[in-house]
Amino acid sequence: MNTTGYPPGKPLRVALLGCGNVGSQVARILLEDAENLGLRAGAPLELTGIAVRSLDAERDADLPRELFTQDAEELIANADIVIELMGGIEPARSLILGAIGHGASVVSGNKALLAKDGPALYEKADAAGVQLSYEAAVAGAVPILRPIRDSLSGDRIRRVLGIVNGTTNYILDQMDSTGASFGDALKDAQALGYAEADPTADVEGHDAAAKAAILASLSFHTRFALEDVYCEGITSVTADDVAAAKDDGYVIKLLAIAEFWNDDSGDPGVSVRVHPTLLPRTHPLAAVHGAFNAVFIEAENAGELMFYGQGAGGTPTASAVLGDVVSAARRMVLGGPGRTETTTGHVPARGIETVSTSYSIGLDVTDQPGVLAKIAHIFADTGVSIETMRQRIDQTGQDGEPTAELRIVTHRALEASLAATVTQIAALPVINAVTSVLRVEGI
């Protein structure tokens, strides 16, 4: 039944902005699989043009030259659906606003823009009655935003733990399986094309932080911005950290975490953070290898859910883009609102210091009587309780004095208390070095 009187067979005009890794595959599939996509959408999808900076650049797919244009504005003025895959803030932002102004629905994969200016863009789309969807912005091909928004709309999400950056997961997985150093694993990832020549955005956690902000916003019906995300990358994770974690039954993953807090104060809040995290090897996320992505969700009623798949790559990410395009087209053909979110709330973001986590602390200590008592005393004083303490290897220090390596995993405690504990322990004369401090989840 056609409830909108949309003319049967009338094509929907699709404009593509950007023709890089993902854009070129989106264009190829729109052309090659047009019949199937038309059946799914309820109307033919006609690719009217591809706006690019340079008409002569090399493309990953063989596309008709006549589709390319440098006039993005003209393209969006005559489009029903605009796909924005340029990346970056400008001109992407202005073009998206222009498309919304013309009444087009917008599909974007631009996590940086959505994490920065998402709230303003959603509002404009709502006001114009058009759709703004962006499944490709988080975890590539993995359907995660739509399940959070629609499937879990009758539940309450408590916690989201996501492996949402394939580069860092590849590096950490290599370090875990081969014992490689961070530097060697990074070079390996660069050689295989999993990491860019300048890997900063990935290894410092910035890419994951943008995705964390998007995940948190959808999960908790509140708009969180990049500034709300506490962010630590993986550059300081050593081969020793990985080996020690492995010995103790853990694996180190870079996680994007969004967690609902309702402590004794009665003031709910959300912690949004990205940091290297120890996970028990039995946790479902521990089995996510290589450049794969996965998002693990704990919901009040559904319990534990996990979504797994390819987080990057032109063709996989194109699948997510085209799922949004077909869904937007369906709504136009079959009728329906642009707006898909309802009321949003205003749960505050919590600073990292007010969050409870567990720490795994590595200590190089002199092997003298009374050392353990001194350390235990500090934990007791700061109100942090110890889950496990393990003495790992006896070794002889530089001055010939026997030393030992201690690895302590704490129970959950306030970040502020944990930081105070570590500072006090580091100041003890019997401590040669605090060799590592890593957070633990999933225990």
Place this chain on the structure above:
Amino acid sequence: MNTTGYPPGKPLRVALLGCGNVGSQVARILLEDAENLGLRAGAPLELTGIAVRSLDAERDADLPRELFTQDAEELIANADIVIELMGGIEPARSLILGAIGHGASVVSGNKALLAKDGPALYEKADAAGVQLSYEAAVAGAVPILRPIRDSLSGDRIRRVLGIVNGTTNYILDQMDSTGASFGDALKDAQALGYAEADPTADVEGHDAAAKAAILASLSFHTRFALEDVYCEGITSVTADDVAAAKDDGYVIKLLAIAEFWNDDSGDPGVSVRVHPTLLPRTHPLAAVHGAFNAVFIEAENAGELMFYGQGAGGTPTASAVLGDVVSAARRMVLGGPGRTETTTGHVPARGIETVSTSYSIGLDVTDQPGVLAKIAHIFADTGVSIETMRQRIDQTGQDGEPTAELRIVTHRALEASLAATVTQIAALPVINAVTSVLRVEGI
């Protein structure tokens, strides 16, 4: 923006049919979490009544007595959304049709009814412009139907492998981890409430077969019925089968499989089947333990995806039901069509004999010269090639003659050829017994 002029604050009337395991939790959450659900839906959701057979039965949740009624017809006549959780074919079918006739949207978890009469019900809902959704019918809390229908609408699904029955996964997982027999693992599952007193529907694969029909229909845009599903249960899987699989690096799972075939004939088709299946222990589905469910999807562009979570239980399944309820409510409040599917196709279901699979074949053979040559000869004759052959244990047969156990894993070949191979091998005088024949996926 409210595009339909739905009166702000006007409640949507929700009628519940059935108050068992899932229904009682749905009712409880509708009452307890009303504020949150109303925010998500865009309008208050008012539970107007619960139709039950007996007003005095014990319920899992403490619910107001005045909500219960035996007059289901009157309840649905005054509802905007009807939740059907009675199970079985009648009166569920007539009541759903009645609800659609009154213009209500319907949310159901009734896999048996949807697998049997789905096509007729979808058509009625389409014609009436109302929604019929049923996320809870497959894999409980795991959002799988909506991702297939919406998120993957711009892709082409090639294969779906699902662990969609928690009872059989629990039994097989117990057999794998403890070496228990099928009978002992079943008793254990019954004691823990994972299996019913009459476990037939689970262990014979009927429950999984209904879910396979639903998964195949959505994945391939064609309506498949229960009769299209080839079905084998797990009652004949022995502890020896499980141990032999484990030795060879496999785990046995009951899989619901829906697979697109486009062979040399140029006639595409879909194989829908349920049977015990060997999976390499490195496959993502191999890590699905206990009563958990997971669905693994291979799509043309997205590649490999997996969705994991709780497949049963009152509260987890209620999460899926309420996700559908809130989504249906949103469409009513914000406007939009009932119909969410577009054109469906007509890909024929393929008989099991025309499908290519791999077999793992266990043989008890007399330990005489020339035995392997005779067996290999039959494989060559029937055109089935061997992937691995392993001689497992030398043992002495009942008559004192030495015997050996062979385990052969084949490459993919037509089921018909594989069946012919096994028949011919079984007839060889040197074969004491064909101890097991199991299909293999994921290699």
